[in-house]
Amino acid sequence: xxxxxxxxxxxxxxxxxxxxxxxxxxxxxxxxxxxxxxxxxxxxxxxxxxxxxxxxxxxxxxxxxxxxxxxxxxxxxxxxxxxxxxxxxxxxxxxxxxxxxxxxxxxxxxxxxxxxxxxxxxxxxxxxxxxxxxxxxxxxxxxxxxxxxxxxxxxxxxxxxxxxxxxxxxxxxxxxxxxxxxxxxxxxxxxxxxxxxxxxxxxxxxxxxxxxxxxxxxxxxxxxxxxxxxxxxxxxxxxxxxxxxxxxxxxxxxxxxxxxxxxxxxxxxxxxxxxxxxxxxxxxxxxxxxxxxxxxxxxxxxxxxxxxxxxxxxxxxxxxxxx
Amino acid sequence: xxxxxxxxxxxxxxxxxxxxxxxxxxxxxxxxxxxxxxxxxxxxxxxxxxxxxxxxxxxxxxxxxxxxxxxxxxxxxxxxxxxxxxxxxxxxxxxxxxxxxxxxxxxxxxxxxxxxxxxxxxxxxxxxxxxxxxxxxxxxxxxxxxxxxxxxxxxxxxxxxxxxxxxxxxxxxxxxxxxxxxxxxxxxxxxxxxxxxxxxxxxxxxxxxxxxxxxxxxxxxxxxxxxxxxxxxxxxxxxxxxxxxxxxxxxxxxxxxxxxxxxxxxxxxxxxxxxxxxxxxxxxxxxxxxxxxxxxxxxxxxxxxxxxxxxxxxxxxxxxxxxxxxxxxxxxxxxxxxxxxxxxxxxxxxxxxxxxxxxxxxxxxxxxxxxxxxxxxxxxxxxxxxxxxxxxxxxxxxxxxxxxxxxxxxxxxxxxxxxxxxxxxxxxxxxxxxxxxxxxxxxxxxxxxxxxxxxxxxxxxxxxxxxxxxxxxxxxxxxxxxxxxxxxxxxxxxxxxxxxxxxxxxxxxxxxxxxxxxxxxxxxxxxxxxxx
Numbered sequence: 001x002x003x004x005x006x007x008x009x010x011x012x013x014x015x016x017x018x019x020x021x022x023x024x025x026x027x028x029x030x031x032x033x034x035x036x037x038x039x040x041x042x043x044x045x046x047x048x049x050x051x052x053x054x055x056x057x058x059x060x061x062x063x064x065x066x067x068x069x070x071x072x073x074x075x076x077x078x079x080x081x082x083x084x085x086x087x088x089x090x091x092x093x094x095x096x097x098x099x100x101x102x103x104x105x106x107x108x109x110x111x112x113x114x115x116x117x118x119x120x121x122x123x124x125x126x127x128x129x130x131x132x133x134x135x136x137x138x139x140x141x142x143x144x145x146x147x148x149x150x151x152x153x154x155x156x157x158x159x160x161x162x163x164x165x166x167x168x169x170x171x172x173x174x175x176x177x178x179x180x181x182x183x184x185x186x187x188x189x190x191x192x193x194x195x196x197x198x199x200x201x202x203x204x205x206x207x208x209x210x211x212x213x214x215x216x217x218x219x220x221x222x223x224x225x226x227x228x229x230x231x232x233x234x235x236x237x238x239x240x241x242x243x244x245x246x247x248x249x250x251x252x253x254x255x256x257x258x259x260x261x262x263x264x265x266x267x268x269x270x271x272x273x274x275x276x277x278x279x280x281x282x283x284x285x286x287x288x289x290x291x292x293x294x295x296x297x298x299x300x301x302x303x304x305x306x307x308x309x310x311x312x313x314x315x316x317x318x319x320x321x322x323x
Numbered sequence: 324x325x326x327x328x329x330x331x332x333x334x335x336x337x338x339x340x341x342x343x344x345x346x347x348x349x350x351x352x353x354x355x356x357x358x359x360x361x362x363x364x365x366x367x368x369x370x371x372x373x374x375x376x377x378x379x380x381x382x383x384x385x386x387x388x389x390x391x392x393x394x395x396x397x398x399x400x401x402x403x404x405x406x407x408x409x410x411x412x413x414x415x416x417x418x419x420x421x422x423x424x425x426x427x428x429x430x431x432x433x434x435x436x437x438x439x440x441x442x443x444x445x446x447x448x449x450x451x452x453x454x455x456x457x458x459x460x461x462x463x464x465x466x467x468x469x470x471x472x473x474x475x476x477x478x479x480x481x482x483x484x485x486x487x488x489x490x491x492x493x494x495x496x497x498x499x500x501x502x503x504x505x506x507x508x509x510x511x512x513x514x515x516x517x518x519x520x521x522x523x524x525x526x527x528x529x530x531x532x533x534x535x536x537x538x539x540x541x542x543x544x545x546x547x548x549x550x551x552x553x554x555x556x557x558x559x560x561x562x563x564x565x566x567x568x569x570x571x572x573x574x575x576x577x578x579x580x581x582x583x584x585x586x587x588x589x590x591x592x593x594x595x596x597x598x599x600x601x602x603x604x605x606x607x608x609x610x611x612x613x614x615x616x617x618x619x620x621x622x623x624x625x626x627x628x629x630x631x632x633x634x635x636x637x638x639x640x641x642x643x644x645x646x647x648x649x650x651x652x653x654x655x656x657x658x659x660x661x662x663x664x665x666x667x668x669x670x671x672x673x674x675x676x677x678x679x680x681x682x683x684x685x686x687x688x689x690x691x692x693x694x695x696x697x698x699x700x701x702x703x704x705x706x707x708x709x710x711x712x713x714x715x716x717x718x719x720x721x722x723x724x725x726x727x728x729x730x731x732x733x734x735x736x737x738x739x740x741x742x743x744x745x746x747x748x749x750x751x752x753x754x755x756x757x758x759x760x761x762x763x764x765x766x767x768x769x770x771x772x773x774x775x776x777x778x779x780x781x782x783x784x785x786x787x788x789x790x791x792x793x794x795x796x797x798x799x800x801x802x803x804x805x806x807x808x809x810x811x812x813x814x815x816x817x818x819x820x821x822x823x824x825x826x827x828x829x830x831x832x833x834x835x836x837x838x839x840x841x842x843x844x845x846x847x848x849x850x851x852x853x854x855x
């Protein structure tokens with residue numbers, strides 16, 4: 001309990017510091033009204049708009065106003081979309097979640113078995129192939145892979161559409177495209193693109209973990225006792241190497257949600273990444289600020305959850321010491 | 324046997340029925356999917372921009388609509404008369420109805436204008452569009468009068484910016500009501516069907532529309548903000564039309580058998596703004612980096628040298644891939660006040676060099692050119708090319724490209740540092756004649772009287788100012804056009820700004836769909852016509 005409380009306090013401090021940084025940064029970019037407004041607007045209208053939006057106030061006053069409103073749950077209204085910025089983000093969250101969760105599922109289903117094979121039979125030719133592919137997966141930029149996939153699968157083979165989100169159905173109050181053929185066809189390429197990096201990461205982590213544990217005493221004893229190889233691999237070793245993988249997966253999950261910007265723009269996927277990049281382009285300040293704060297909160301929560309899962313996987317890790 | 328026979332017959336019937344459905348392709352052909360650069364703000368009075376205005380006129384409708392060349396045409400107002408120099412009377416079409424079947428009345432018009440003027444939280448308020456209007460009042464159910472602050476020839480174009488919605492919605496609806504579609508009720512030729520934020524907006528034909536019926540039974544606007552993704556969607560056959568095609572893709576699209584490129588001239592002209600006011604300009608130094616005792620750009624000969632040193636054809640051909648027309652003025656062709664006699668400025672490097680020498684800078688000077696890198700098509704590349712051309716003239720050029728969120732506050736801060744030479748584009752969209760360009764970019768800075776807001780080089784010429792002011796209150800369009808032409812000619816002779824080229828509007832479509840490009844880059848479903 002004390003652990004949770006301390007983490008909460010830490011989180012709030014982080015949020016305050018980050019919100020200050022964001023505010024100073026956004027303020028330094030300049031007055032967004034000049035970007036948004038039609039150039040033929042008379043100056044007095046522009047001036048009055050600036051006054052109405054409170055953008056003529058000094059930085060500290062704007063910040064205080066923001067904090068007070070935020071404490072009342074109001075993170076500002078998007079200049080462009082005419083919607084509360086938090087609501088706007090919430091509307092886009094399901095699409096991003098769907099994309100990220102699908103990619104991570106792909107990454108785990110492909111990455112862990114490949115990593116196991118590559119780690120246990122480290123000297124085999126297959127292992128070398130897997131390792132080289134993993135290096136490629138980590139180093140090739142997403143936007144390039146995305147474009148190549150579009151050219152091959154959408155433009156040449158006409159198997160899938162070039163972008164956008166397909167038909168959706170409502171499941172538990174959330175729009176999902178996982179349950180329709182059209183939805184899955186639209187999801188396939190962006191999910192594949194986004195999964196490349198985490199797949200490669202998981203392959204490398206699993207491989208390294210297995211190689212390290214192969215030499216450990218408990219594995220030797222197990223083998224000496226004549227326990228089946230598959231059982232050693234899947235029951236003893238996998239469980240031990242899972243802890244670093246879960247930790248990394250948590251971080252990757254957060255990163256993908258927050259910064260699937262590139263993939264979402266290439267595939268016109270209507271998630272949060274596309275929202276933030278479009279908002280930055282037009283200086284939609286309330287959305288930018290709310291989004292960044294949302295991302296920080298997300299990372300705080302993900303880290304907490306990862307710590308708790310690690311503790312569940314390995315009782316030796318005590319939460320209190322996890323700091 | 325009989326059972327088998329029946330099964331066969333049933334299968335046959337289904338197959339035939341299927342064939343009939345497939346062959347009645349007209350139903351399919353009436354559906355249109357447009358890949359567009361910008362998402363609609365469903366609240367029609369929240370965010371004033373060209374894309375939004377285009378959405379508004381299709382869904383909500385306005386008193387006046389602007390055609391391809393930005394000329395006013397009747398829409399919900401079937402006619403208008405000028406009562407006196409500052410009073411306009413509009414007669415509404417008596418059979419115009421909203422999507423909820425209520426008739427369109429003068430009260431609705433008044434409520435819509437009230438909302439556009441007073442909406443809170445609007446960062447790009449429609450107030451800027453109708454600033455010339457002093458007041459308006461309802462005469463009778465189908466008549467409304469607008470009084471302008473002064474004689475205002477552009478009133479029709481101003482009125483065309485405002486979407487008309489039912490009074491009960493204008494006074495009570497929240498922004499959430501518009502997003503959900505509940506309040507997305509207007510009097511336009513299309514009706515709201517579905518909206519998925521960030522993904523698509525679907526409109527269907529309004530069969531109860533009083534005027535010419537919409538061309539398509541169902542139109543899907545897919546939001547694809549990324550340029551390459553938009554082109555890919557057209558290449559992949561996912562959409563029928565895409566707007567704002569980047570020029571580097573023109574050749575690619577033309578090379579596809581089933582696609583075509585539709586080009587129209589835009590109301591927007593790219594030009595350079597020299598700092599003609601200050602005695603010492605912040606981004607000009609001598610070749611050794613020392614401050615100069617005076618600002619060379621104040622000398623017409625130096626401005627001419629710069630103008631002659633720019634190879635406009637190379638700019639248009641090499642960087643814009645042919646999507647532009649070399650310009651000799653900043654007013655777009657086809658717009659009232661365009662001076663046909665002002666031909667494109669020739670490229671003459673020798674003449675430019677001798678002019679520069681005459682002005683006392685035979686060895687040139689050092690200057691920074693400021694440009695956006697995310698506002699206009701290929702703006703950063705244009706900037707680089709311009710710097711190279713001016714380097715050939717003998718100037719030591721430095722290039723600064725900035726995101727628009729930084730660039731615009733910098734250049735429009737009239738008391739701040741601004742720039743010495745900046746690249747900008749300006750359109751004639753709002754006024755539909757040269758007035759907008761002249762009032763905003765050529766007339767001396769005069770915030771009190773609403774002139775020169777975009778005259779960021781602070782050019783000032785009393786004779787031209789007088790002409791612009793006179794034209795601004797002349798109702799007779801022939802006379803006004805002549806005055807504007809005169810003002811444009813004088814300003815270009817003095818190189819108040821240095822024109823580069825008129826931009827093109829480029830729309831990609833499937834073969835079989837013709838698209839009439841609009842000068843202000845409005846994206847409209849009915850600009851697309853199926854060709855047999």
